[in-house]
Amino acid sequence: MTTCTEHMHERLAALHERIAAARQRAGTGAAVTLVAVSKRQPAAAVAAAYAAGQRHFGENYVQEGVAKQAGLDAPEAVWHHIGPIQSNKCADIAAHFAWAQGVDRPRVAQRLARHATAEAPLQVCVQVNISGEASKSGVAPAGAAALCELVATLPALRLRGLMTIPEAGADETATRRAFEAMHRLYEDLRAQGHALDTLSMGMSDDFETAIAHGATMVRVGTALFGPRR
Numbered sequence: 546m547t548t549c550t551e552h553m554h555e556r557l558a559a560l561h562e563r564i565a566a567a568r569q570r571a572g573t574g575a576a577v578t579l580v581a582v583s584k585r586q587p588a589a590a591v592a593a594a595y596a597a598g599q600r601h602f603g604e605n606y607v608q609e610g611v612a613k614q615a616g617l618d619a620p621e622a623v624w625h626h627i628g629p630i631q632s633n634k635c636a637d638i639a640a641h642f643a644w645a646q647g648v649d650r651p652r653v654a655q656r657l658a659r660h661a662t663a664e665a666p667l668q669v670c671v672q673v674n675i676s677g678e679a680s681k682s683g684v685a686p687a688g689a690a691a692l693c694e695l696v697a698t699l700p701a702l703r704l705r706g707l708m709t710i711p712e713a714g715a716d717e718t719a720t721r722r723a724f725e726a727m728h729r730l731y732e733d734l735r736a737q738g739h740a741l742d743t744l745s746m747g748m749s750d751d752f753e754t755a756i757a758h759g760a761t762m763v764r765v766g767t768a769l770f771g772p773r774r
């Protein structure tokens with residue numbers, strides 16, 4: 546059994562190759578940023594990935610992410626908070642993360658903005674519940690434009706794009722449709738004048754499909770680090 550820190554150079558290179566191949570098949574040429582999702586992975590795994598050149602890291606749990614950051618010497622790391630945001634965590638997210646990818650309601654946008662500054666704005670993706678799951682956080686597609694509008698008016702936030710997590714365990718066709726719908730929404734918002742440059746979608750099991758449908762950022766955990774603790 547290899548641990549999550551062994552062969553990190555090779556694992557990262559293999560992942561970059563898969564991303565490059567997917568980009569080539571998509572034929573768009575758009576750059577794709579890899580966010581290494583390190584939730585429930587030890588700090589040593591992050592350190593190994595950082596030493597191998599990885600810079601963007603994603604964490605879901607604020608306390609875990611902050612503790613991990615504190616134990617690392619990784620000055621160039623860019624930390625993304627991914628997934629649902631509890632409003633009582635907004636101050637910590639603004640203080641310790643460069644990106645907030647789970648902004649899904651006005652109250653959270655306003656709270657994050659209160660704890661960030663225009664000089665060092667928090668990079669924001671609006672999370673969209675594209676599969677319409679009752680249990681899932683994310684703004685409904687029809688509400689995305691208004692939330693983007695609000696984020697864009699807050700100087701302490703910088704609107705970057707949209708993020709989604711399609712329904713887990715859905716068949717490939719449903720996942721593909723969800724990514725297609727996200728891509729359409731993203732392009733529609735851009736056409737309406739929203740300055741978006743990030744479409745964050747695709748995880749270990751489906752990042753190649755997401756890239757085929759216009760993802761510019763993929764969030765990959767287990768395919769890089771192995772199973773979580």
Ligand SMILES: *Cc1c(COP(=O)(O)O)cnc(C)c1O
Pocket residue numbers: 582584605627628710748749750764765766767768
């Ligand atoms: C855990 C998580 C990921 C990574 O999932 P893997 O299947 O391990 O690649 C990506 N995005 C979000 C929002 C997550 O919570």
